[in-house]
Amino acid sequence: MLSREDSRRLAELERQLWRDDPEFCARLEGGQPLVPPRRKRFPITLILTAAVLWATAITLGILTWWSPAAITAACAVTVSTAVCLRARRVSKA
Template identity: 60%
Template sequence: MLSKEDNRRLAQLERQLQRDDPEFCARMGGGNFSVSATGRPPLPLFVVAAVLAVASLVCVLVGWLIAGLLVAAWSIVTAIAAGFRWRNTRRI
């Protein structure tokens, strides 16, 4: 177990490393940083959002209104998550 001074120094070193080399920190997976390690858009999330949107339409057309609304909400949340990840990959 580290002392308070050791914890403070370690946190200071982590912040300095994040400032000096954020790409290295992202590659090492040391936390949730705004720079993506791959730089690619999150295409699987967009595909999942599209499939969920179609599934919600099918549910509504079949007559399952509550299920259709739940799947539509799930689709919207997935699309928003994909949008946030895409925005973060474009900052590189």
């Protein structure tokens, strides 16, 4: 237990801290991390991967290799969906 004098000094320090840096105090009370969140980057490598897969699928389709073209197109759809989801998440942040 703190003595009356210690409690008074602690309360004074707290008031002073609220005056000096209210943002810091709000983060401490809110339980948010003190480290700012990392900036999310746009998924450029996924975009390039999707572009290569789509180009490969179209090329295989032109060459009438239907099975490999269909498999590659399915992979391209999957990667394109991941690109859209990641881009949506980055734009919200």
